[in-house]
Amino acid sequence: MMWNSFLFLSVLGAVPLSSAIPNGIVIARQTSASSVSVSGPPLRSHPSSQSHTPFSGTPSTTGALTASSIGSGISSAGVPPGATTYPSDGKLHNAEPAPYVPAGGVGTNGSTPVYNARSDFDYESLALALYQEWIELDLFQDGLKRFSASDFQAAGLSSADRDLIAFMAEQEVGHATMISNILGAQAPQQCSYNYPYTNVNEFIDFCQKVTRFGEAGVYGFLAHLDSREAATLLTQSITTEARQQLIFRQFEGLFPMPEWFEVGIPQSWAWTLLAPYISSCPSNQTRLVWQNFPALRILNQPSVSSAGSTGNSSGLNNTISPGTNVVKSPNGSNSSSGSGSGGGALVTSETAALSFPGRQVALQWESAGKAVGPNDSYITTTQAKSAKYVVWVSQLNVTYTPLRVLNNTNSTGLGYGYTIQPNLETYQGNPAINGTMFIAITDSNPVLTPFNLSLINPHVVAGPAIYQAG
Incomplete structure (x- = not known):
């Protein structure tokens, strides 16, 4: 089942950003104001009526999804290096990448989402x-x-x-x-x-x-x-x-x-x-x-x-x-x-x-x-x-x-x-x-x-x- 996908940005109305690529990737892309869509993207289809009874058949497979290799477990580790080094004194400790923008953060470098x-x-x-x-x-x-x-x-x-x-x-x-x-x-x-x-x-x-x-x-x-x-x-x-x-x-x-x-x-x-x-x-x-x-x-x-x-x-x-x-x-x-x-x-x-x-x-x-x-x-x-x-x-x-x-x-x-x-x-x-x-x-x-x-x-x-x- 395939469907079209759009995300929206509230700039001059509902602006479609992109459509879905087959593997599910959605890349944010702003369009011009002249191409503002007047209708929303489609919803995913779903049954309008379903039965509500217990399962009575025979399962074709059992157990959770597993990979070909499974480790022995995740053990508790110590504090990661550098986790406690930031001074938290309310001052700026690195150059600002732009006016009014502090250094750091994830996804803040201008890359396309x-x-x-x-x-x-x-x-x-x-x-x-x-x-x-x-x-x-x-x-x-x-x-x-x-x-x-x-x-x-x-x-x-x-x-x-x-x-x-x-x-x-x-x-x-x-x-x-x-x-x-x-x-x-x-x-x-x-x-x-x-x-x-x-x-x-x-x-x-x-x-x-x-x-x-x-x-x-x-x-x-x-x-x-x-x-x-x-x-x-x-x-x-x-x-x-x-x-x-x-x-x-x-x-x-x-x-x-x-x-x-x-x-x-x-x-x-x-x-x-x-x-x-x-x-x-x-x-x-x-x-x-x-x-x-x-x-x-x-x-x-x-x-x-x-x-x-x-x-x-x-x-x-x-x-x-x-x-x-x-x-x-x-x-x-x-x-x-x-x-x-x-x-x-x-x-x-x-x-x-x-x-x-x-x-x-x-x-x-x-x-x-x-x-x-x-x-x-x-x-x-x-x-x-x-x-x-x-x-x-x-x-x-x-x-x-x-x-x-x-x-x-x-x-x-x-x-x-x-x-x-x-x-x-x-x-x-x-x-x-x-x-x-x-x-x-x-x-x-x-x-x-x-x-x-x-x-x-x-x-x-x-x-x-x-x-x-x-």
């Missing part, structure tokens, strides 16, 4: 982001088709709120087109999906959590892309997705942004959370290299307890699926704080957390070896040893708490245990454990930071799971 993948890392990361955009497009449309306006009304959401979700779907068409144009003709296509929600409240909670790991998954790799040009465009799309996530939080009656910093997660974490909801993809679909970890379920997920208020969850087994850990909601129950005339209203305080330090969190995790994802063609794996810790990844923090194992996976295929929600601050006055965040079970507690968090992957026993802390 080329929007393409520059490495396997780039292509696989952007392909993952495209898988994410496709599922969100289908997800938003499915909820609007599956549930009526009266269903949304009963959940406290108005016709205007439905229109907003429909507009979010339009945004996803644009995002998918942009990433497809960068990747070229082999860019992943839209697939068929299977969702766990059964009513509007579960749909909104699922959307809230899907947009969270979509956003966090991009933040995790954005600064590592070799193509800074592609990173720029992806930044401009993922900031829109961040706004979508806040809207869905508000629809649930949650404070839209209780944290000071947004979290980033490794690509394999995002793929682990995404893949179980993909039923099947075209036979020639671009495969991904990322790992699928065993699933992790939070048995007592914190949740919004009633209209306009928050609470600390009730009994066990209150989620409809592992990974996203969407909270069960009986048909007709109103878990949003909206009145039906304008959607969910803001929670009045960002400190009205759903959970609290010292809370016991009950966990269940699977053993490796389960077929998941498109066409059941990916297999969950782990390189870790025995389960010992729970890692809490939120804002700028990577924090561990001991895991009390009640039953391991050796005999039943399911492990059970619990941990205690930690009490810590990112900075004074900012509880680190807040918002829609991530946990996983690990075999050790390596010291990591947001920029090198992917080094945790060999230590992940199961997870991640989305923890609704606030």
